[in-house]
Amino acid sequence: MIYLDNAATSFPKPEAVYRAVERCMRTFAANPGRSGHKLALQAGREIYLTREAAAELFHVSDPFRMIFTANATESLNLALKGILQPGDHVITSSMEHNSVLRPLSALKEHGIMVTIVPCTRQGSLEPDAVQAAIQPNTRLIAVTHASNVTGTIMPVKEIMEMARDRQILLLLDASQTAGILDIDLAECPVDLLAAPGHKGLLGPQGTGLLYIREGLHLKTMKEGGTGSRSEELTQPELIPDRYESGTLNTPGIVGLGAGIQYVKSHRAQIQERETQLTRFFLEELKKVKGVILYGADDVNAPRTGVVSMNIGDLDSCEAACRLDQEFDICTRPGLHCAPLAHRTIGTLDRGTVRFSIGFETTEAEMIETLDAIRQIASHS
Amino acid sequence: MDGDSFYVLSFDSTSHAIQSEKRIKESFEIVTIPTPREISGSCGLSIKFLSSDPEKIKAFVLQLAVPCSLYRLNGHKTGQSREVCEILRHK
Numbered sequence: 001m002i003y004l005d006n007a008a009t010s011f012p013k014p015e016a017v018y019r020a021v022e023r024c025m026r027t028f029a030a031n032p033g034r035s036g037h038k039l040a041l042q043a044g045r046e047i048y049l050t051r052e053a054a055a056e057l058f059h060v061s062d063p064f065r066m067i068f069t070a071n072a073t074e075s076l077n078l079a080l081k082g083i084l085q086p087g088d089h090v091i092t093s094s095m096e097h098n099s100v101l102r103p104l105s106a107l108k109e110h111g112i113m114v115t116i117v118p119c120t121r122q123g124s125l126e127p128d129a130v131q132a133a134i135q136p137n138t139r140l141i142a143v144t145h146a147s148n149v150t151g152t153i154m155p156v157k158e159i160m161e162m163a164r165d166r167q168i169l170l171l172l173d174a175s176q177t178a179g180i181l182d183i184d185l186a187e188c189p190v191d192l193l194a195a196p197g198h199k200g201l202l203g204p205q206g207t208g209l210l211y212i213r214e215g216l217h218l219k220t221m222k223e224g225g226t227g228s229r230s231e232e233l234t235q236p237e238l239i240p241d242r243y244e245s246g247t248l249n250t251p252g253i254v255g256l257g258a259g260i261q262y263v264k265s266h267r268a269q270i271q272e273r274e275t276q277l278t279r280f281f282l283e284e285l286k287k288v289k290g291v292i293l294y295g296a297d298d299v300n301a302p303r304t305g306v307v308s309m310n311i312g313d314l315d316s317c318e319a320a321c322r323l324d325q326e327f328d329i330c331t332r333p334g335l336h337c338a339p340l341a342h343r344t345i346g347t348l349d350r351g352t353v354r355f356s357i358g359f360e361t362t363e364a365e366m367i368e369t370l371d372a373i374r375q376i377a378s379h380s
Numbered sequence: 381m382d383g384d385s386f387y388v389l390s391f392d393s394t395s396h397a398i399q400s401e402k403r404i405k406e407s408f409e410i411v412t413i414p415t416p417r418e419i420s421g422s423c424g425l426s427i428k429f430l431s432s433d434p435e436k437i438k439a440f441v442l443q444l445a446v447p448c449s450l451y452r453l454n455g456h457k458t459g460q461s462r463e464v465c466e467i468l469r470h471k
Contacts, residue, residue: 033394036414036425044398044425051395062445064395227394230423238447241393 002329002365007148007176007306007356009198009205013259014359017202020258024251032250034227043250050257051240054201054209057179057260058193059186067210067243068253072175073099074221075194075210078243079171080104080142082218083192086111088139093125093154094118094344095147098337100173104142113137119344122296123150127158140169145177149341149352150295151278151306153181157188164189169216175199176304178209179263180271191216201263202359203256206249218243270359274305277357277366281307284370290377294345294352305357308345311373312380316351319376323353327372331355384455387437387467389448390415390426396446397425407440418464419451438468447471 003011024046030037033044048063055063069075080103084090090107092100094116104114115133119125130141141163146153156172163170171192174183178193179200185193190213197207212218223235224245236242263270282299285291290312295303311319320333334351335342342348355369389404391397401412409430414423429437434452441450448470454463 033398033425034423036412041398041412041425044394045402048395048398048402052399063399064446228392228424231420236392238393238396240395 002327002369004355004357004361004365004369005330005332006358006361007199007304007354008332010200010202010358012360013202013204013255014262016258016262017204017255021204021251021255024254029250031227031247034247046254046257047248047250050253050260053257053260053264057183057264058211059184060211061186062214064239065212065214067212067240068248069208069210070206070249071198071208072173072194072196073208075196075208076100076142076171076173077103078210078218078221079192079194079212080107080140081221083140083169083171083216084112085139087137089113089115089135089137090140090142091115091117091130091133091138092142093130093144094340095123095125095149095152095154096142096144096338096340097148097173097175098339099175100142100144101340116340119152119341121345123147123152123294123341123345124296125154125159127155127162130159131162134166134168138166138168140171142171142173144173144175145181145183146304146306147295147338147341148176148306149308149336149338149354150345151176151303151308151356152295153177153302153304156190160188160190176306179260179267180274180304182267182271185211189213197252197256197259201256202259204252207252207256210243212239212243220245222246266359274357274359274361277361277363278303278305278307280363281355281357281366281370285309285373288370288374288377290380291373294347305361307355308347308352309355309373310347310350310352311377314376314380316347316353319353322376323369323372327368327375329369329372385432385452386455387429387432387434388413388416388419388426388451388453389429389437389441390419390451391424391446391448393446394425396448397427400444400446400448401427403444404440408437416453416462416464418453418461419449434467441468441470444470
């Protein structure tokens with residue numbers, strides 16, 4: 001089996017991640033930080049270690065600015081709904097995932113105005129177009145770091161500087177880049193960053209992070225037990241407690257910690273290999289008659305290990321189904337939860353087949369995948 | 381100070397207690413305990429110092445990154461509870 005759906009969930013995980021989850025569940029998965037007995041303390045300590053590792057990875061000095069969530073969708077909901085108030089204007093792009101677009105649609109009903117800046121047909125966002133959309137009441141710019149459809153890396157630094165100059169907040173959706181690209185928040189200080197634990201950070205599903213810059217105070221999405229200030233009936237103000245009500249996913253977070261440690265020591269090599277494999281794959285695909293590629297034409301343009309394509313006039317679901325059933329290759333067809341991205345690149349009618357490379361993907365697997373595509377293309 | 385009083389540092393967040401525990405351990409012998417009821421009924425975590433040099437403890441506490449309160453507790457219980465004295469509120 002060849003797994004090329006890492007942009008949805010990375011698979012497999014580093015061996016240390018499996019071991020960490022099992023060790024946690026078997027030996028100390030009590031209620032973290034509650035109760036004060038030795039297992040609860042160990043669970044709390046191990047969660048803190050993951051928080052610290054995540055802060056180090058993104059160059060954040062205070063680990064408590066890293067809030068644990070269930071996934072990037074929850075992080076994005078907390079960020080958007082916690083910041084935007086009636087009368088605010090927010091700018092986003094046409095390459096966003098539904099995890100940004102749907103919360104914004106819901107917020108429109110509460111008096112928040114939304115501008116969706118169109119991207120180019122190659123899926124890239126022009127900073128000038130963002131600038132042109134700024135209004136006097138623009139409170140937030142929410143953009144993806146890289147498209148989950150085309151892999152296009154967005155000009156985040158330019159947008160960050162533009163936002164900072166105008167005192168507009170910037171929320172970065174790092175769903176496709178956390179653990180994959182070098183994200184240094186000391187050098188590129190965005191206000192909010194949402195990341196899933198189960199993609200590039202190589203952790204288990206059910207884990208996510210939201211970085212909240214110091215000084216930003218968000219409305220809560222949930223209130224409840226925090227193991228602290230129990231005598232008070234109102235939600236504590238202190239972070240991380242304010243945003244982390246309810247028992248955390250201790251085994252998941254401990255596994256995420258192991259994933260982040262792996263990323264910390266291997267990220268640069270993984271990125272280099274993934275880039276090489278992606279370029280090789282794109283160059284070879286360009287030679288296959290009938291293959292239509294999306295995203296930047298230039299194989300050297302900045303992009304993650306994500307390639308979207310179609311074969312002749314075959315429906316993307318049919319192509320992916322054949323790859324799976326005849327060739328044992330796992331890809332993702334359809335709209336990838338990003339309908340406006342497909343409208344942008346012209347594939348709203350049939351979606352795309354998406355191949356997303358992971359940290360263990362080999363050149364041999366990409367050669368085998370290319371052979372399968374050639375076979376399908378020659379008969380369609 | 382009384383021969384058998386001891387010092388307890390209490391926190392508003394269990395995450396803060398756990399971060400501080402890691403730092404304090406490098407300089408003091410401590411145990412992490414549920415916050416004594418005499419300090420607060422909030423079911424949080426506190427750090428009990430097994431050594432009793434108040435000046436050294438105070439100087440260290442002032443360097444911590446999170447809000448916390450240092451208390452001196454009497455080793456002897458009077459009835460159901462013990463005497464508590466807040467000696468430092470940090471942040």
